[in-house]
Amino acid sequence: MAIVKDKKTIKDTFPVEGMTCASCANSIESMLKASDGVVDASVNFAGKTLQVVYEPEVTSPSQLRNTVQEIGFDILTEQKTQEELEARQARAMAQLKRKTIVAGVLAFPVFIMGMFFHNTFTWGNWAMLLLTAPVLLWAGQRFFIGAWAQAKHFRANMDTLVALSTGIAFVFSVFNTVYPEFFLDRGLMPHVYYEAVAVIIAFILLGKYLEEGAKDRSSSAIKKLMGLQPKSVRIMRGEVELEVKIDEVQVGDRVVLLPGERVPVDGEVIAGTTYVDESMLSGEPLPVQKQPGDMLYAGTINQKGSLQLVARKTGGETTLAHIIKLVQEAQGSKAPVQKLVDKIAGIFVPVVLVIAILTFTAWVVLGGEAYLTEALLSTISVLVIACPCALGLATPTAIMVGVGRGAEQGILIKDAESLEHAHKVNAVILDKTGTITLGKPSVTDVLWADEAIEQDKLQKLFFSMEAQSEHPIAQAIYTFYKEQGQRTAQPEHFSSLTGLGIEADFEGQRYFAGNEKLLREQRVIVPDYLLQAAKQLQEDAKTVIFFSDAKQALAVFAVSDPIKSTAAEGVKDMQEAGLEIYMLTGDNRQTAAAVAKQVGIEHYQAELLPGDKADFVKKLQSQGKKVAMVGDGINDAQALATADISIAMGQGTDVAMDVAGITLMRSDLSQVARAVNLSRATVQTIRQNLFWAFIYNVVCIPIAAGLLYPFTGFLLNPMLAGAAMALSSVSVVTNSLRLRVKKI
Structure with missing residues (x-):
């Protein structure tokens, strides 16, 4: 990929x-x-x-x-296909499970003999040696292979710690088993530590097995998304229907879809009518009617009728594939705090090795009668308990679960940095059109000036101008006249005036279509009755478009863009989350005021150009606010790029989604509050994980080194150190998994 x-x-x-x-x-x-x-x-x-x-x-x-x-x-x-990767992972998990079970079964009798019957049987040491050897050399083989590979490049990692601790203990125990007279002749007991070796490896393997299982569950969102695409599809080649694998479908193929089947590719309906469940994309529970000319998206479900579609996007180009890729990259990206943790982890192992050497030296110099035994035990405990697994898992597991939880909720997070920073947001800027409103305006009023003669000709010219524009309001006017059968004329000149409107030349005469500001700048005369009518329409939250020639206004058109049914509730959710809401729009002030009032927004700015929106973002940032910009159009791209956190509505333009760090697949402003709450929950989990991981190492390493021994006589057993190390990793991953059920 x-x-x-x-x-x-x-x-x-x-x-x-x-x-x-x-x-x-x-x-x-x-x-x-x-x-x-x-x-x-x-x-x-x-x-x-x-x-x-x-x-x-x-x-x-x-x-x-x-x-x-x-x-x-x-x-x-x-x-590799996802199935191949999963099969490979399953084999690795099965092998890890076998080694964990074998290590546990063999370690148990070694533990019993070593702890309770170590002096009962003369052959006890030899029996423990035979049971421990396969645990160390087969089940624990991975640690020694990894440690040697690192040592060749003068590096060290967790494998180094485990290999050194268990290897030293095993060699020391074998020496005392084969040649016990060496210590007996010097008045010392030839202690063996087979039980420590076997139990440490068994505990570490068990911890790794539980950890891998938990990490696998944390990426369940990806598996759910991948499961939405069928593995085979029926296509028409000529008049013959064939069933082929999904990766064999090509752009332009005719795909046959039956009721109840998932749509395999992004395509255009060419035959049949049906209802499609698009909840995986939009979050809307009601199915959407589809007929010839409509688009279908991979992963959605055909509910009623049979139909045919032409494949427009296949494989990795589909909307579903884009979502999967976005989630994968976000789960694989690093939050800023993780980069700091990585630096700490990189120097942590060498520091631990130095601490282990100092521990051994201190015990040899300051220890009592059994100084060598205690030096060995303390050194092994330090090496085992200092494993930085919990530290390494603290951030990425929380990010993985957080990104996956967001995907399940229709919140696509492009990178970990966006997820981490979103919790700092205290100001949210909303674009009006397409964000608060549906973005599908329609013409509601047409008022021609008394001076406008030859209305049929002027309508044709106005229709021809709007047909050249890509603005949503222009599209509404174009649709309005097209349904009336109006024809177009080719302008001699056409240009778009950003934030103002459009201009065109027909037969040497210049015409304008846009807002009142455009007419003022062009010094066009607007009759008072047209201005009054426009004002009344704007007070009704309608957008007014003036049409004029170079001298005077000819008509006023009112276009209404309905407010989304969830907009007011979404604004309320954001306010309850402690966010300050601002609305920005290129529309006029009256319309902006009416829309803001209906949805409960106190702060708004109107008649803004795209650059003005970006400047407003900078203004709030200069006041110390962390700003999130929510938009859906090309005109929002500059402001989205300027904001601390950029949020795009999923039904908006590709440009907005490419710029945005977070994309909302549902056209629901409540998702903004959920995204911020998800970030807060994820960051809280990361902090909890890092706290416990750091505390674990800060507290346990001195205890393992024997800090409490002079005061309490307590010396940490290496077996307990292994159990504590395994438990710390599992607890961090388990804490991260709590995000899957946390309310956001």
Whole structure:
């Protein structure tokens, strides 16, 4: 799924295998960033994905893979279907489950013998050695392979900690089993720690298994979205109906759709009439009638009739594929706080190794009669308990669940930064047309001036001008006259006057269509009765369009854009969420005032150009406000890009959605408050996760080193350290999963 960023770089996302902690992700990132041709690399530990921007003329996916393999990991550079990736993951989970079970079964008797019967049987040490060896060398093999791969590049990660702690304990125990006389001759007991080795590995494997299962559940939103597209489809080739795989459908194919089936591609209805459930896109529960000429979207459900459609977008180009890709990239992106955590995790393991060495040295120098035993136990405990898994999982798991929860609610989040920053928003700017209103205006009033003669000719000219414009109001006028059978004339000159209207030349005569401001600027005479009529129409929340020649106004047209039924409730929800609401529009002040009053907005600005909207955003920002801009049109793109958080209505233009960090698939302003509440809940979860992850390490490492021993005689057992480490990772992921049921 490569995305060409520009002519020289490519952005790719690859699945990553073999990561066990945040330090693993940091190692992959740093190695790739140091490679020739790599512009940027970002690894999501929780999502197990790599996003890399590289220069195809300098490096290639296979070279990237070789670089990653050198340090003990792997990336899947070949194109894989979701089913293949899931099968691969299922096999890995099954193997991890087998190793966890075997390690647990063998560790249990070792634990019993080591804790309660270590001096009962003369052959006890040999029995524990035979039971522990497969736990260490087979079930725990991954840790040693990973540690060696890192060591070759003078790096360290969680595998290093586990391999060192269990390896040292095992070698020490084997030595005392084979040659116990060495310590006996010196008056010391030859202690063995097989139970610590076996139980530590069993606990860590159990923690990883539970963690992987929880991470898998956190990406359930992606699986639900992917499940919306059928795997096969019926198409017509000539007069023959064929059933083919979904990836074999081409643009232009005729697709046959039966009642109850999901739409496989984005396409245009060419035969038949039906009702389609589009709730996965719009969130609206009522089905929408579709007939020839209407568009259908992949993933929606055909409810009633049979029909045929022509495929317009297939595969990765469909609206559904775009949504899936957006969610995947957002789940794989990093929040700003995660970048700080990554830096900490990158230096954390070397620091822990230094602490372990200092711990061992301190016990040897200051310890009592059993100083060597206690030095070994404390060092092993420090190495085991300091695993930075919980730290590495704290942010990405919350982001993954938050983005997935948003997708289920029809809130598409482009990147983690938008999700993290949205909680700071305290001011929301709403565009009027298409955001508060339906954006589908219709003509309600037509008033011609007394001076307007040859109305039939003037209507044709006015219709011809509006036919050239892409503005929603122009489209309403165009539709109004087209339904009357009006024909067009070709203007000699046409231009759009941003924020004012349009102008055109017919037979050497210039005509204008737009707002009152346009006529004033052109010094066009407007009769008082037309101005009064326009004022009354504007007070009724109707948009007024003046039509004139170069000298005088010829007509007034009133266009009404109905307010969305959910707009007032959405504004109320935002106000209850503590947000200050502003409405901006290029429409006149009277219409703006009427709309603002109906939906309960106190602050509004009218007759604004696109640049004015961006300037208003900057004005609020200069007052210390964190601004979210909600819009749907090309004219909102500049303001969306300027705002701290940009929110696009999903039914708006592609430009607005490309600029926006958050897209609302429902045309419902209540979703804005939900998006902010989701951000607040996600950030709160991240803070909780980071707090417990940091506290866990800050408190447990000194205890593991033996800080409490001089005062209480307490020395942390390595087995308890392993259990605590596993529990910390699972607790962080479980806390993140609470977002799935939290009310937003």
